[in-house]
Amino acid sequence: MPRELLKGNNAMAEAAVRAGVxxxxxxxxxxxxxxxxxxxxxxxxxxxxxxxxxSEVAAINMVYGAACTGARVMSSSSSPGVSLMMEGISYIAxxxxxxxxxxxxxxxxxxxxxxxxxxxxxQIVHGGGHGDYHPIVLAPSSVQEAIDLTVLAFxxxxxxxxxxxxxxxxxxxxxxxxxxxxEMQPVRSQYPDWSVRGAQGRERRILSSIYIDPKDEEVANxxxxxxxxxxxxNEIRYKEYYLEDAQIVVVGFGTAGxxxxxxxxxxxxxxIPVGLFRPISxxxxxxxQLEELAGRAEAILVTEMNSGQMLEDVLxxxxxxxxxxxxxxxGGMMPFPDxxxxxxxxxxxxPLVIDGDPRQRWMERFSKVLDxxxxxx
Amino acid sequence: xxxxxxxxxxxxxxxxxxxxxxxxCPGCTHGVAHRLxxxxxxxxxxxxxxIGVAPVGCSVFAYNYFDCDFxxxxxxxxxxMATGIKRLLPDRIVFTYQGDGDLASIGMAEIMHAxxxxxxxxxxxxxxxxxxxTGGQMAPTTLPGQKTTSSPSGRxxxxxxxPVRMSEILSTLDGVGYVVRRSLHDPKNIxxxxxxxxxxxxxxxxxxxxxxxxLLSTCPTNWGLTPLQALHWLxxxxxxxxxxxxxxxxxxxxxxxx
Numbered sequence: 001m002p003r004e005l006l007k008g009n010n011a012m013a014e015a016a017v018r019a020g021v022x023x024x025x026x027x028x029x030x031x032x033x034x035x036x037x038x039x040x041x042x043x044x045x046x047x048x049x050x051x052x053x054x055s056e057v058a059a060i061n062m063v064y065g066a067a068c069t070g071a072r073v074m075s076s077s078s079s080p081g082v083s084l085m086m087e088g089i090s091y092i093a094x095x096x097x098x099x100x101x102x103x104x105x106x107x108x109x110x111x112x113x114x115x116x117x118x119x120x121x122x123q124i125v126h127g128g129g130h131g132d133y134h135p136i137v138l139a140p141s142s143v144q145e146a147i148d149l150t151v152l153a154f155x156x157x158x159x160x161x162x163x164x165x166x167x168x169x170x171x172x173x174x175x176x177x178x179x180x181x182x183e184m185q186p187v188r189s190q191y192p193d194w195s196v197r198g199a200q201g202r203e204r205r206i207l208s209s210i211y212i213d214p215k216d217e218e219v220a221n222x223x224x225x226x227x228x229x230x231x232x233x234n235e236i237r238y239k240e241y242y243l244e245d246a247q248i249v250v251v252g253f254g255t256a257g258x259x260x261x262x263x264x265x266x267x268x269x270x271x272i273p274v275g276l277f278r279p280i281s282x283x284x285x286x287x288x289q290l291e292e293l294a295g296r297a298e299a300i301l302v303t304e305m306n307s308g309q310m311l312e313d314v315l316x317x318x319x320x321x322x323x324x325x326x327x328x329x330x331g332g333m334m335p336f337p338d339x340x341x342x343x344x345x346x347x348x349x350x351p352l353v354i355d356g357d358p359r360q361r362w363m364e365r366f367s368k369v370l371d372x373x374x375x376x377x
Numbered sequence: 378x379x380x381x382x383x384x385x386x387x388x389x390x391x392x393x394x395x396x397x398x399x400x401x402c403p404g405c406t407h408g409v410a411h412r413l414x415x416x417x418x419x420x421x422x423x424x425x426x427x428i429g430v431a432p433v434g435c436s437v438f439a440y441n442y443f444d445c446d447f448x449x450x451x452x453x454x455x456x457x458m459a460t461g462i463k464r465l466l467p468d469r470i471v472f473t474y475q476g477d478g479d480l481a482s483i484g485m486a487e488i489m490h491a492x493x494x495x496x497x498x499x500x501x502x503x504x505x506x507x508x509x510x511t512g513g514q515m516a517p518t519t520l521p522g523q524k525t526t527s528s529p530s531g532r533x534x535x536x537x538x539x540p541v542r543m544s545e546i547l548s549t550l551d552g553v554g555y556v557v558r559r560s561l562h563d564p565k566n567i568x569x570x571x572x573x574x575x576x577x578x579x580x581x582x583x584x585x586x587x588x589x590x591x592l593l594s595t596c597p598t599n600w601g602l603t604p605l606q607a608l609h610w611l612x613x614x615x616x617x618x619x620x621x622x623x624x625x626x627x628x629x630x631x632x633x634x635x
Contacts, residue, residue, distance in 0.1 A: 023465055049464045053457070054490035061454035061487070065430070065461025068448045073461075091451050196446040196462070198426040198469050204395075206440045208431075208449035 023049035060088030070195025090129030094209030098157035107332025115332025116170035121309035246275030263340035290317035323352035404604020453484025456491035495552025495586035513599030548624035554585030
């Protein structure tokens with residue numbers, strides 16, 4: 001297929017269409033709304049289901065019902081809307097039906113704003129809904145990757161009977177860049193042997209997340225954990241840049257990772273041996289790969305568009321073997337490459353410590369930046 | 378010699394009702410409601426293409442009692458889940474079975490919008506004026522002055538508001554094809570209830586939009602009454618607040634001869 005200039009939200013929508021999505025249920029919320037609007041036009045012209053729900057609560061429960069029929073189904077939303085979906089996400093995980101969800105993340109907490117953020121990391125990667133489950137979470141850093149991960153998320157959701165979430169920063173949803181869409185896949189005509197479509201000539205089927213006897217719930221939880229182990233073994237995804245001889249490793253995902261790459265290139269031009277590790281699967285998280293890097297690098301810089309939510313996972317992989325520093329922007333602010341470059345230069349120049357809390361050190365440095373900005377305003 | 382031959386058989390378990398004992402309390406009318414639905418499914422011959430959606434509440438295990446495909450929804454979300462199923466499978470018969478806490482409290486948004494969209498599903502709404510599963514708390518349908526574990530001095534409407542009449546509210550929406558209230562307190566009303574359930578399913582099969590039958594029901598356990606007293610209490614106290622009536626009947630159904 002030829003490369004076209006595509007807006008992220010529209011590109012993810014068309015990628016889902018070409019992946020054979022049969023039904024979309026959603027609710028308008030910025031900065032995700034173009035995705036819903038695209039589906040409102042596109043799905044009916046293909047004879048597929050589009051429905052604007054009365055809320056994100058209803059949307060995710062419509063998706064839940066639709067997924068029980070064995071169809072390829074999805075929703076999309078942005079942070080506050082995804083908070084509302086957490087109930088349904090937990091039920092979907094507990095019922096073991098496949099669902100694909102796109103979260104175009106915006107600034108928070110609360111109503112926050114509509115600017116790009118990565119503040120949903122903990123909500124999405126480390127839980128959100130009640131009970132014991134792990135969603136698959138994939139984080140794109142370009143429109144092309146958003147397209148590719150949208151298609152992949154459907155396949156993974158169905159392979160592992162779980163919820164797979166594409167966590168795209170608001171910037172990925174809103175920006176336009178050249179990208180290539182996949183070929184149109186045919187819509188499914190065969191349905192899995194667990195799907196609820198009417199008990200014609202067979203025993204009835206029941207889909208439920210209830211295991212009223214705790215012994216049975218424990219067995220179900222164990223089955224989910226065994227599947228999660230398979231996911232951890234098979235579905236780790238990441239990208240490495242200039243890491244062969246890197247003494248400083250920058251770790252960043254999504255847009256923060258992309259901005260960090262510019263900073264890494266600039267630092268390389270100055271002769272600083274630095275590289276970038278960009279996790280693509282945030283869940284499962286590439287702990288082992290980071291552990292290996294932590295064994296051979298001299299320092300790690302974590303950069304995120306939040307207050308250091310992934311930082312905790314990097315610290316777990318680093319195991320206190322090398323200094324870890326953090327640089328974040330929050331509340332819908334995006335870092336510029338020169339901000340991250342300054343951090344890299346500082347780390348290359350100054351002696352670093354393993355002890356102490358990287359987040360506290362960042363807050364001390366960052367408070368001066370905020371003071372300057374306040375003075376300027 | 379056989380005492381009963383098949384030709385003499387006048388009463389048997391409907392095929393759509395699974396051959397298992399229910400968990401319902403003695404005197405509870407859930408069992409009656411289940412049986413009526415199963416009889417209707419048998420009569421119209423749709424068991425193999427019916428999908429039920431169970432709620433959260435006493436009827437949370439409804440899926441165990443019907444011999445058709447079933448899913449189990451989150452509390453109040455059955456109409457949304459049913460919407461998802463029906464939109465993917467428009468030629469199947471999709472019904473929800475919901476209590477008053479599920480439908481009229483936590484699921485108010487979902488039921489209102491499913492009805493407003495004219496979602497072509499059937500809702501069986503069990504109104505027993507109390508939360509049964511959690512042990513007898515105040516429901517949106519609890520009567521003024523009615524004592525529950527969360528309104529121990531009786532429902533004070535100044536503090537706790539007034540009962541919600543769902544059938545009347547839903548009947549104002551253009552998407553609704555059929556909405557009536559019936560009661561399960563005596564054989565005559567049970568027969569009328571069955572006819573209404575039949576019409577609600579007929580409405581769905583004819584694509585007439587959203588259909589709902591509200592069934593006034595008893596909860597002897599949480600009302601603190603014997604089963605017989607409970608039937609009398611329903612008749613004496615609930616019907617004046619929740620009149621039995623046809624609130625909206627599509628003209629297509631009005632002329633239907635069953």
